Amino acid sequence: MMMNDLDAIVEALENNNSFLLAQHAQPDGDAVGSALALMWALETKGKKAVVYNEDPRPHYCRFLPGEDRFSTELGDLAQFDALITLDCGEFSRVGEAVDRLKDFPFVINIDHHTSNPMFGRLNLVDAGASSTCEILYRLFRRWGIEMDKWIAECIYTGIYFDTRGFQNANSTAESMKICGEMLELGIEPSKIARHLFVEKKPEQAVLMGIVVPTLKIEAGGKVAGLVATADMFKRAGAGPESLEGFVEIPNSIEGVEAAYLLREMTAKNGDALIKGSVRTSDNIDATIVAGRFGGGGHKRAAGFSTKGELEEIRRELVELLSTGLDSGN
Ligand SMILES: [Mn+2]
Numbered sequence: 001m002m003m004n005d006l007d008a009i010v011e012a013l014e015n016n017n018s019f020l021l022a023q024h025a026q027p028d029g030d031a032v033g034s035a036l037a038l039m040w041a042l043e044t045k046g047k048k049a050v051v052y053n054e055d056p057r058p059h060y061c062r063f064l065p066g067e068d069r070f071s072t073e074l075g076d077l078a079q080f081d082a083l084i085t086l087d088c089g090e091f092s093r094v095g096e097a098v099d100r101l102k103d104f105p106f107v108i109n110i111d112h113h114t115s116n117p118m119f120g121r122l123n124l125v126d127a128g129a130s131s132t133c134e135i136l137y138r139l140f141r142r143w144g145i146e147m148d149k150w151i152a153e154c155i156y157t158g159i160y161f162d163t164r165g166f167q168n169a170n171s172t173a174e175s176m177k178i179c180g181e182m183l184e185l186g187i188e189p190s191k192i193a194r195h196l197f198v199e200k201k202p203e204q205a206v207l208m209g210i211v212v213p214t215l216k217i218e219a220g221g222k223v224a225g226l227v228a229t230a231d232m233f234k235r236a237g238a239g240p241e242s243l244e245g246f247v248e249i250p251n252s253i254e255g256v257e258a259a260y261l262l263r264e265m266t267a268k269n270g271d272a273l274i275k276g277s278v279r280t281s282d283n284i285d286a287t288i289v290a291g292r293f294g295g296g297g298h299k300r301a302a303g304f305s306t307k308g309e310l311e312e313i314r315r316e317l318v319e320l321l322s323t324g325l326d327s328g329n
Pocket of ligand 1: 030031087112130131132162
């Protein structure tokens with residue numbers, strides 16, 4: 001799926017002055033990288049950009065230039081000419097602010113999720129792109145942005161994060177070429193790799209020790225997953241972001257074709273929720289499985305938040321994944 005208002009978006013950026021940049025709540029490396037890359041690019045053109053997210057940035061993004069420029073307040077929306085959503089598979093992913101933002105008169109939607117319903121007045125959505133940062137790179141090229149080391153660090157971070165260091169199927173010649181070009185602008189790939197994927201906080205390592213024993217391998221070795229209860233977070237003294245990347249533990253097991261991670265969490269309104277991450281091989285579409293729980297994402301990596309009891313959802317999810325693998329759906 002490809003929705004391409006590239007030239008119209010370049011024109012809109014050129015002809016307007018003040019932009020609000022929103023990404024999905026609980027931002028990841030691509031959300032933070034794309035917001036900051038676009039902020040710096042707009043500033044090189046003398047434009048004003050405010051970067052908004054209701055949630056704090058994950059600790060692994062704290063090294064990025066401009067990381068302290070995020071705001072958790074929207075302020076007066078009338079000051080903005082356009083709202084640009086980044087890495088949001090649907091409008092509601094911006095979080096609670098969607099109630100105020102959904103009537104904004106001019107929305108530009110830049111994203112790479114398969115399930116994106118094209119909610120912007122202008123849309124630049126390519127599910128074939130590794131990341132939102134890869135799409136921004138194309139936009140900057142078309143717009144004639146002179147990319148510097150700061151922009152390069154942000155772009156590289158988004159691509160490297162969403163491909164998981166080129167381990168995922170969304171790693172393409174194009175995404176690698178762009179990253180090579182970012183290296184030529186002076187970034188240090190080993191530093192970024194360490195921040196994104198290697199370094200753990202001590203409490204994350206403790207949490208790993210508690211969560212790994214919940215591993216279950218089922219469906220004849222094809223489905224594997226972990227669960228994390230609220231009590232486990234408490235025992236480890238770790239926050240909800242601490243599970244980043246943990247789904248790769250079951251996903252790394254030989255023979256496993258579908259992996260999951262479920263965790264208990266509390267929504268902002270106080271509701272108890274189960275948050276799920278799903279990783280799949282070629283043989284099963286993760287967006288269909290996550291969709292059954294009201295979520296979405298990419299074919300091989302998707303997620304959801306739902307109400308319910310942890311073990312019940314685990315059974316239901318394993319059942320769906322096993323059946324899906326059997327039917328080749
Ligand atoms: Mn992304």
